[in-house]
Amino acid sequence: MDVNTISKKERGVLLILMVGVFLGFLNQTLMNTALPQVMADFKISTALGQWMTNGYMLVNGIMVPLTAFLIQRLKTRTLYLSALLVFAIGTLISGFAPTYFTLILGRMVQAAGAGIFGPLMNVVVMNIFAANRRGEAMGIIGLALNFAPTIGPTLSGFIVSNHSWRWLFWGIAPFIFLDLILAFFLLKNIGTQKFLRFNFLGVLLSSVGLGSLLYGFSNAGDGQWTSPNVWGFLVVGLLVTTLFVYQQTHAKNPLLNFNVFKYHNFTITTIINVVLMCALYGGALMLPLYMQTVRGESALISGLVLLPGALITAILSPISGKWYDQFGARRLAPIGLGIVVLGTIILANLQLNSPLWLPALGQLIRQLGLVMVTMPIQTEAFNSLPINMVPDGSAVYTTIRQVAASFGTAALITAYGLTSASVKAGHTQVSADLNGIHVAFWIATGLVILALLLTSLLRNRQDFVDDRHVHGETE
Template sequence: MAALFVAGFVGLFSETALNIALGKLGQLFNADATTIQWLATGYFLTLGILVPVTGILMQKFTTRQMFMTSILLLIIGTIFATAAPVFGVLLAGRIIQAAGLAINLPLTQNVIFTVFPPNKRGGAMGVMGLVILAGPALGPTIAGLLLDTLSWHWIFLVTIPLLLFSFIFGLVYLPNVNEVRKVSIDAGSVILSTIGFGGIVYGVSVSGDLGWTSPTVMGTTIIGLIALLIFGIRQTKMEIPMLNLKAFRYPLFILGMLMSFITFFNMMSMLVILPMYMQMALLIAAFTTGLILLPGSLLNCALAPTIGRLFDKFGPKAIITPGTILVAIGYAIYSQVGSDTALWVIVITHVVMMLGIGAVLANVQTNTLNSLPKQFYPDGIALTQTLQQVSGAIGIAVLVSVLSAKQNSYLATVANDSTQAAAAGSSTVFTISLILAVVNVALSLFIKKPMN
């Protein structure tokens, strides 16, 4: 598990760490904002395309084969990115990194659900929840420190020792835990899945630059939705589908997917919007912003395994419902922010919110997958992981667009004050997130421990 968790941490750290350096990289590589944004968009896009395919790959190849492929892709991608002389090589490195993470995340969940009995999975998934939150949350803080003291290359260099540890540890200790079956990969399904998930993730990712009414955004999103519809129909008619959609026959699985969508939609957008609010409305430096968000992130990391064990002991509703309430309280406070909000309010609210997210995130996933029979685990994992990446990408794109629109509206109709405009935009975004968080509280009341 250590080998898988460390590799996953590096992949998720890389997902957000480079965001803080995009402006600097744009100057160094002489690339405009839209081009340089591809370092983030390309990462999301690769995950959206490849994660759905891993469900079938985990049935076709051994655990060790999948792990070694994952870790080698992460190492090669990191080396490419570190040594990149031109933008194209850096982008290629990012895409190779994302391909490694796209294999690692579903594989880690599959190993947990194969190795651990149902009454111990909460603790194991709690540690995975730590990894899922710690990587993206610590990325901007550590990257900000490295940028201030060294150079952008170190954002990648610091992860190489961790990846080498993971490689050696996995080589020595990781057994084959999955049952390999003779399954063929249906080319038509792969193409439809790629167009479907890729089209949606690309469409929403570029919407911030091009606008939601842009022919490119509307066209790629509609094509993606049509491809997904055809993909779904095709899966139901195949004897051995690439992604078994029979998982949706289980009501608890559908409930968990809805809650996961809302959680990741809100969480990934908050990781972008909250630092933007602090830098634009409160005029705080990037590294200081990272430090302000650090207590909540560290507390969440420290408590994640304990929360997982409490889930095993007391069941889902006792942990998940209070977690959703804490998240809603956090957004209720954030929805009232202005350009003069005290920093201690931001810090304490972030701590409350991260505790809530820690109670919801991994435990909803555990309960969602526990509701499936064992033979559906690879498909269920591929579906939940794909949903996370797609909902995260949609959340960032939609709420950044709302923030921008509200800012522009404020500047045009109320006052020419950029800090007030940023505060007004952030408050609107957090109000939308609050509504979704309240929906999650209501959904959590229907959650229960699966019978199987």
């Protein structure tokens, strides 16, 4: 089916799902700049405060493998309404939370609903659009996936500078309920419902394995890798996740179909995504640290420095999708990654007295490159699969991205902390922190260069179409 023949029903489905995706991804970063205010209100430590974001990411990551089953077992309308209702309940719990632990509970309930939005959207797009127009559709979706987390700190900085942090929840609640009402009356089902058997052991193993990995990486954020709360959970996570993969590859009714890795371009784009997420999520924390810890700027100023990059993401996301349809990821991704390298090098050379336009420029260039990479390689990954395997591919791709992002964040913050501690003697704390930020950005630069080199392994489109035929699969 060509995009030009998309019916009003299907366009309505995309719009309704896109609102949920935007709000879900917005919540991943919305609380970052609100942390000091929340800590003051509830009188908690920074380590405990980080669980506003870590708890959200943890539950979100655990939910994603389950979505492959839910997307195929439940109708589109039933699944989305349920997820949106859970997301709304979590938002209200968070907004009215009388204690910090109630706030964390609300964030985790939010994440349980939001974890379904992205994979469901991917599957709907792949079912509605023909292969040669999916880039354009995914580019539009990228407006929500990429713009929401980048605008989150700016929006949060503005709100917490003028109002209570609770408005971060109260402000989005009306939009959630509006989308819920629209979905109830207008959302139709896409795709074919399959009556799959529930793999309870798979859910248990994936929850324990991925949960332990994500929890371990979250605890490693302060650099204490020798702590049992870090290495202990990482060892358990690796062992149980390995057992999960073994169980899934031998089960009659697997939760996830790991045969997606038989398809060359899916495997390569997933590896590129892993390397890129390690660089990006850790690097994303460095710029606010530079602005607020090193320079002593306000959360609002820090958010405004990020704003140009967020805006370029919003403007170019739909355009990058059209570029993907025209040129493919094999030609587009290396250019984008080269631009990301340039932007990251600018950020790696920031000094205490650098003019404010310089970090803004570095972040803008970085986002310009990213918008040419992230959605195109994701679209390439799903395009390389037969349509019946897209739910599994989407869940696998998103799950691995979550783990890579958590690892990258922990690793770069550790590099930052160790460098800062090692140069502290004879230096001011500000100078030591600046050196740590430099090292973290240079590591991120190296990772992006590695991702750039990996793009040479991507095959042409006809090659991965032939790859599907080799495995007896057709679109």
